[in-house]
Amino acid sequence: MLRYAASRLLRAILTIWIAVTVTFFLLRLLPADPTLLVVEGDMTPEMQEALRSQYGLDKPLLQQYGLYLGQLVQGNLGVSFRQLVPVTDLLLSRLPWTLLLAGSAFVLTLLIGIPLGVYAAVGRGGAVDRSVQFFGITSNALFIPSVAILLLVVFGSNLGWFPIGQAIDPDTRGLAAYASLLHHLALPLFSLVLVQLGPYALTLRTNMAEVLGEDYITSARSRGLTPRRVVWRHALRNAVLPALMLMGLQLGTLIGGAVLTETVFAYPGVGRLIFESVQQLDFPVLQGAFVVLAVTVVLANLLTDLLSMVLNPRIRT
Amino acid sequence: MNGKITRVRATSAALVVAAMVAVTGCSLNEGGDTSEAGSGSGEQSAPATLRIGTTTDVENYNPLQSLSKTDSWILNATYPALLRIDRDAQKVPELAEEYTTEDGGSTVVFHLRDDFEWTDGTPVTANDVAFTAQAIMDYQLGNVAAKLTWVESIEVRDEQTVAFHLTEPYAPFAEGVGFWMRIVPEHIFSEAGDLSQFANDSDWVGAGAYILDSVTPGQRYTLKANENYPYAPEGGAAVETVEYVVYPDINTMILALRNGDIDLMGTPVPISAVASIESDENIAIESVESLGFAHLTYNVQHPVLADQAVRQALSMVVDTESIIATILQGDGQQMTGPISPIFAEYDNTELEPYPFDPAAARTLLEEAGYTDADGDGTFDDLTFEVVCDQSNANLTRVAEVVRDDAAEAGIQLDLACIERNTFLSRTRSGDYDIDLSQWGVFDNPMDQLRSTYLSSNPGGINYNLVQDPELDALVNDAATTDDHDAFVEKIKNIDAYVHDQALLTPLYVEDFRFAYRGDRFTGFDPSPSDLLGMVTGYSLSQVTTVD
Numbered sequence: 001m002l003r004y005a006a007s008r009l010l011r012a013i014l015t016i017w018i019a020v021t022v023t024f025f026l027l028r029l030l031p032a033d034p035t036l037l038v039v040e041g042d043m044t045p046e047m048q049e050a051l052r053s054q055y056g057l058d059k060p061l062l063q064q065y066g067l068y069l070g071q072l073v074q075g076n077l078g079v080s081f082r083q084l085v086p087v088t089d090l091l092l093s094r095l096p097w098t099l100l101l102a103g104s105a106f107v108l109t110l111l112i113g114i115p116l117g118v119y120a121a122v123g124r125g126g127a128v129d130r131s132v133q134f135f136g137i138t139s140n141a142l143f144i145p146s147v148a149i150l151l152l153v154v155f156g157s158n159l160g161w162f163p164i165g166q167a168i169d170p171d172t173r174g175l176a177a178y179a180s181l182l183h184h185l186a187l188p189l190f191s192l193v194l195v196q197l198g199p200y201a202l203t204l205r206t207n208m209a210e211v212l213g214e215d216y217i218t219s220a221r222s223r224g225l226t227p228r229r230v231v232w233r234h235a236l237r238n239a240v241l242p243a244l245m246l247m248g249l250q251l252g253t254l255i256g257g258a259v260l261t262e263t264v265f266a267y268p269g270v271g272r273l274i275f276e277s278v279q280q281l282d283f284p285v286l287q288g289a290f291v292v293l294a295v296t297v298v299l300a301n302l303l304t305d306l307l308s309m310v311l312n313p314r315i316r317t
Numbered sequence: 318m319n320g321k322i323t324r325v326r327a328t329s330a331a332l333v334v335a336a337m338v339a340v341t342g343c344s345l346n347e348g349g350d351t352s353e354a355g356s357g358s359g360e361q362s363a364p365a366t367l368r369i370g371t372t373t374d375v376e377n378y379n380p381l382q383s384l385s386k387t388d389s390w391i392l393n394a395t396y397p398a399l400l401r402i403d404r405d406a407q408k409v410p411e412l413a414e415e416y417t418t419e420d421g422g423s424t425v426v427f428h429l430r431d432d433f434e435w436t437d438g439t440p441v442t443a444n445d446v447a448f449t450a451q452a453i454m455d456y457q458l459g460n461v462a463a464k465l466t467w468v469e470s471i472e473v474r475d476e477q478t479v480a481f482h483l484t485e486p487y488a489p490f491a492e493g494v495g496f497w498m499r500i501v502p503e504h505i506f507s508e509a510g511d512l513s514q515f516a517n518d519s520d521w522v523g524a525g526a527y528i529l530d531s532v533t534p535g536q537r538y539t540l541k542a543n544e545n546y547p548y549a550p551e552g553g554a555a556v557e558t559v560e561y562v563v564y565p566d567i568n569t570m571i572l573a574l575r576n577g578d579i580d581l582m583g584t585p586v587p588i589s590a591v592a593s594i595e596s597d598e599n600i601a602i603e604s605v606e607s608l609g610f611a612h613l614t615y616n617v618q619h620p621v622l623a624d625q626a627v628r629q630a631l632s633m634v635v636d637t638e639s640i641i642a643t644i645l646q647g648d649g650q651q652m653t654g655p656i657s658p659i660f661a662e663y664d665n666t667e668l669e670p671y672p673f674d675p676a677a678a679r680t681l682l683e684e685a686g687y688t689d690a691d692g693d694g695t696f697d698d699l700t701f702e703v704v705c706d707q708s709n710a711n712l713t714r715v716a717e718v719v720r721d722d723a724a725e726a727g728i729q730l731d732l733a734c735i736e737r738n739t740f741l742s743r744t745r746s747g748d749y750d751i752d753l754s755q756w757g758v759f760d761n762p763m764d765q766l767r768s769t770y771l772s773s774n775p776g777g778i779n780y781n782l783v784q785d786p787e788l789d790a791l792v793n794d795a796a797t798t799d800d801h802d803a804f805v806e807k808i809k810n811i812d813a814y815v816h817d818q819a820l821l822t823p824l825y826v827e828d829f830r831f832a833y834r835g836d837r838f839t840g841f842d843p844s845p846s847d848l849l850g851m852v853t854g855y856s857l858s859q860v861t862t863v864d
Contacts, residue, residue: 030738050457054513082376082385084516093534149568157572164573165564166536266564268535275565276373280385281738 004309012302019294020072020287024065027283034081034281055081055283068287077288082280087288091270095292097167098269100185102258105192109200110247112193114236117204117243121212122231132201139198144257147191148264155187162187165266188265192257196250203246208239241308248304251297364557365862367838369852370570370579371561374535378517380499381449381506382458386848390583391538391561392499394854395523397441399427400495401855402760402844406608406659408492411548411855412441412500412524422486422799427495429477433524434545435502441524443479447471448503450481450494456513464493464764486797488804489763496760500524526854527559537562546858554858556838571832574600580837585829585847588646588711594832601835604828606659608846609756610652611712611824613703613719618782619750621698626685628819631751632671633678634723635822644714649825654816655769656762657826659845662805663762665812671819675725682727689727700729701750704743707734709755715824716753747782754780755827758848762808766792770815781820788814839863 034055052058056067071078077087120132156164162183163169169180211217212235220230259271266272270289277285371387380392399413413427433441450471453461467483467490474480483490505522509515521529526549527540538561542554562579564570571590573579575597586594586602594600613635615622622628641649652658653668687696703720705712713734720730730751735743744752759765771792772784791814795807815821831843831851842856843849 050513083518084377084379084514085518090534097535145566149566152569152572157576160576164576164578165569166562166578168536170533170537264566264569266562266566266569268533268563272535272565279373280376282376 001309005306008302008305008309012298015298016291016294019298020069020291021065023287023290023294024068025061027281027286028061028064030281034283072291077291078284080285081282083282083285087284090273090285091288091292094268094270094273097267098258098262098271100181101188101192101262101267101269102254104185104189105196105258106247106251106254108189108193109196110243113197113200113204114243116197116201118208118231118236118239120201120205121208122227124209129205132205136198136202136205139195140202142195142198144191144195144260145264147194148188148261151187151191152265167268184267188261188267191265192254192261195257196254200246200250204239204243207242207246208235211235211239214238245304245308248300251300255293255297365555365838366558366560367556367581367857367860368560368562368579369581369583370564370573371538371583372563372565372567372570374563375532375538378521378529379512379515380501380517381453381456381461381512387561387583389848390852391529391540393525393849394527394540394559394852394857395521395525395529396499396501397433397523397525398496398499399429399446400492401853402496402608402849404605404842404844405661406606406760406845408496408760411495412446413495416491416495418486418491418799419480422488422797423483424480425483425491425494426474426478426480427491429479430547431477432545432547435504435522435524436528436543436545437502437522439502439504440476441500441502442476443473444476445500445503446479447473448507449498449500452501452506452512453498456511458513461494461498464490464497486799488796488798489761492761493764526554526858535563542858546854548855549858555861556857559857574832574834577834581833581851582831583850583852585850586832588648591646591830599834599836600832601839603831603833603841603843603851604648605831605843605850606650606845607827607829608657608659608758608760608848610657610826611715611755612655612753613822613824614752614754614780615820616747616750616752616780616782617820618747619701622701622750624685625818626681627687627699629671630678630681630685630726631723631728632819632822633673633681634675634726634728635671635719635824636673636722637670637824638673640715640718641825644711644718645825645827648828648830650828652823652826654812655766655821655823656808656812657759659826660762663808663812665809665816668813668816671822673722675722678726678728687727694727695724695729696727699727700731702731702733703751703753704740704749705732705734705753706737706740706755708737711827712753712755719753744780747780752780758846763796763804766808766811766815767796770811770820783820785818788818835863837863 034057049058056064068078077091079086080090083090116132120129123129152164156162167181167184168177172180212231217230217235220234221227255271258269259274261267262269262271263275270292273285274289277289371390373385373387375388375391376385377388378392380396397412399411400408401411403409412429412433414430416425416427418425427446429441429443429446435441450465450468453459454465454468467485467487468481469484470482472480472482481490481494502522502524506512506515509517523529524543526543526546528543529538530541531539540559542549542557544553546554561583564573567584567587570579570582570584571586571594574582575594591602595602613631615628615631617623637651641647641651650658651670653670654665656664658664682696682699687699689696703716705716707713716732716734720732723730743749744754768778770779770781770783770788772779772789788811791807791811795804795811798804798807829847829850833841833851838860840859840861841851842859843851844853844856
C-alpha cells in the first residue's frame with residue numbers, strides 16, 4: 001500500500017516537472033518576441049536589447065531554464081515582465097476567484113450530475129434517461145463563450161436580473177457584499193456547470209448501468225432490499241468512485257472552461273490572467289499560472305488515486 | 318433514508334460553497350478598494366462618477382516605461398505631459414505654456430506654467446522635467462528614449478524653464494518629447510532606486526487631471542479628480558471620480574454600456590456593432606480621426622518588389638474608395654502619399670492617387686518586361702506573400718479584396734493573415750514580401766518619415782527595408798530645418814517622393830467611434846486616435862453631467 005502511494009507520489013512529481021519543462025520551452029519556441037509588444041514603433045534595437053536583458057531573455061536557453069528551475073524549487077515563481085511584481089502575488093490575488101468559480105462548479109456538477117446519472121441508469125429507456133442523454137450530447141457540443149454571451153444578453157441585458165461582468169459590487173459591505181458576490185457568480189457558474197454537467201451525467205449513467213447489471217446487485221435485490229436502497233446504498237457506492245475520479249480527470253477541462261468563462265464574464269480569476277498574459281507574452285506569469293494549474297490537476301488526480309486505494313480493497317493489497 | 322441522504326448532500330454542498338465564499342471573502346471589499354459605500358444615494362447632487370470600460374488590466378504603473386495602450390489611459394491622466402494634442406492633431410500647451418528654439422534649432426526651451434502642483438503639495442518645476450528626461454536616457458526606458466536621442470545636455474534655467482541642448486537641430490523634437498514624455502515627481506522617483514525595476518504600484522503622487530487612487534486587481538481602477546489641475550473648469554471638474562472597469566470581451570463591454578454598468582467605452586466600437594448601439598437612445602457616439610493609417614508596404618529587399626514599376630502596378634490594383642465604402646462603411650478617409658490628411662499643413666494635396674485600374678496595371682507590367690510564359694493569366698515572377706494581423710478584421714477583409722483585384726492584373730498574392738504576435742515578429746524581422754497593417758499613432762510627420770524611411774532605421778519600423786541615399790538625404794535635410802515654411806515644403810517633397818516610388822500604398826485613415834451614455838454625460842473633448850480618444854485627463858475634466 002505504501003509502495004503504491006509512493007509510486008503515485010513520484011509519478012505526480014514527475015508529471016509536474018514535465019509540465020513545467022514543456023511550458024518553459026513551448027513559450028520560448030513561440031515565434032513572437034515579448035520585447036516587440038510595445039505600444040508604438042519607436043524603439044531602437046539597443047532599447048529592445050535592454051528590455052531583453054531586463055527580462056533575462058538574452059541568456060542561453062538552458063541557462064534560463066536552470067535559473068528558472070532553481071527559483072521554482074525555492075517557491076519563487078519569478079517577477080512579471082510587464083507588471084514588475086512577483087508572480088506569486090499576482091496569482092494569489094486572482095486565485096480565490098478561480099477557486100470560488102471553478103470549485104463551486106466542481107461541487108455543483110457532482111451534486112446535480114450524480115442523481116441525473118443514477119436516475120437515467122435506473123430508468124434506462126425512459127423519459128428521464130432520454131432527456132439526460134439529449135442534454136448530455138447537447139451540452140457536450142456547447143461552446144462556452146457562446147453560452148456565456150447568450151446568458152449575458154438574456155439574463156443580464158434583456159431581463160436585467162444579473163450584473164454584466166465583474167465579481168462584486170465595490171460599494172457593498174458585510175452581508176450585502178456576500179450577496180453581491182453570489183449575484184455576480186450566478187451566470188458564470190451556471191454557464192460552466194451547464195457545459196460540464198452533460199458529459200459528466202452521461203458517463204455516470206454508463207458506469208451506473210454497468211454496476212446495476214452486476215451479480216451482487218442482483219443478489220441484493222433477491223435479499224428483498226427496496227430498489228431505492230439497492231441503488232443508492234449498494235450500487236452508488238461502487239459507481240461513485242469512478243464518478244469522483246472522472247471529476248478529477250475533468251479538472252483540466254474545468255480549468256480550460258474557466259479561462260473562457262472568466263474572460264467573457266470579466267471575472268477576475270487566474271483564467272483571465274492567463275488570457276491577458278498570453279496577449280502580452282508575459283512568460284513568468286504564464287509559467288507561474290501553468291505551474292499552479294498543473295500542480296492543482298496533478299494533486300487532484302493523486303488524491304483520487306489515493307482515495308480509490310483506500311476505498312478499493314484490490315489496490316490496497 | 319433518501320431524504321436523509323439528500324439533506325446530508327444539501328448540507329455538505331452548502332458548507333463547501335460557504336467555505337469557498339469565505340476563502341474569497343478574505344478580499345471582499347474590506348480592504349484594497351477605497352470607494353465609499355452608498356454612493357448615488359445622497360439627496361444632494363452627488364459628486365459624479367464616470368465609469369469607463371477597459372479591455373485589460375494595467376500592466377505597469379511606471380509611467381516612464383509603461384508600454385500598453387490601456388496603461389497609457391490611466392497614467393496619462395495621472396502624470397502631466399508638456400504638451401497635449403487637440404482634436405485637429407495640433408500640439409497645444411499642457412504643463413508647458415510654450416516652447417522656443419535657440420541656436421538655429423539646436424536648443425529647445427520649454428517654459429512651464431507655475432500653477433501645476435504634485436498631489437503632495439510640491440510644485441511641479443523644471444527640475445522634474447529634467448529629472449524625467451535624464452532618467453529615461455539613463456535607463457533607456459520605453460519609447461520616449463528614442464525621442465531623446467539628440468539630447469546632449471539638459472539645463473534647468475529656473476523653476477519654470479528647462480532647455481534641451483541637442484547634438485544637431487531636430488525640427489519636431491519639442492512636439493515629440495512634449496507629447497510623449499510623462500513628467501514624474503523627482504522627489505518621489507529619485508528615491509526609488511533602479512527605475513527600470515520600479516513598479517510604482519501604490520501611493521501615487523501625480524499632477525494630471527485625475528490621480529490614480531486605488532486598485533482592485535483584475536477588476537477596477539479608481540481615479541480621483543485633482544483639485545489643483547489648472548485646466549479644470551471653474552469650480553472644479555464635474556466628474557470627481559473616474560473608474561476604469563475591466564471587460565476583456567468587447568461584446569460584454571457593449572452590453573455593460575447598454576445596461577448602464579459603464580458610461581463610456583474606452584476602446585472604439587467595432588463597425589459591426591455601431592448600428593445596434595446607435596439605435597439606443599441613451600447612448601451617444603463621438604467620431605474621432607486616427608493618428609495612424611492602414612497601408613500596404615512593400616519589402617524592397619525582395620528582388621522583384623525592388624522594381625518601382627511593380628510597386629506602382631500593385632498600387633493600381635487597390636480599390637481604396639470601395640474598401641472605405643464597404644469594409645469601413647464610409648468611416649474613413651482616403652489618403653495619397655505617406656502623410657495623413659489629419660496633418661493638413663503637411664499633406665501634399667497636389668498628389669494624385671494611383672488610379673484603380675487592374676488592366677492598366679497589367680499593361681504597365683508588360684511594358685516593364687514581365688511575361689506570362691504559360692499563359693495562365695498570371696505573370697511568371699509576380700507571386701508575393703502578404704502578411705497581415707488576423708486580429709484586425711478590417712484588414713483581413715482588405716487582404717481578400719486586394720488579392721482578387723491583383724489577380725486580374727496578373728499578380729498572385731498569397732495571404733498569410735496570422736496571429737498578432739507572430740505577425741509582429743515577422744514584420745519586425747523583414748520576413749515578408751508585402752505587409753498589410755495599420756500604424757497606430759504618429760503624432761508628427763517628421764518623426765514618422767524618419768522612423769519609417771531612414772536607412773539607419775532609428776525607430777526599428779522601416780518595414781520597407783529601404784536603403785535609398787536620396788530619400789535619406791531628403792529626410793535628414795528636413796529634420797534639421799528650423800524655418801517652419803521651408804520645413805513644411807520639405808515634408809511635402811518627401812511625401813511626393815515616397816508616393817512616386819510607391820514604397821507603400823496608403824489605404825485609409827480610419828475614423829474611430831466612441832460610445833458613451835449621452836443620457837448622463839456630455840462635453841467630452843476628444844483627441845484623435847484610439848490611444849487617446851475620449852479618455853485623456855483633459856477631456857474627462859471637461860465633462861459635465863446631464864440633468
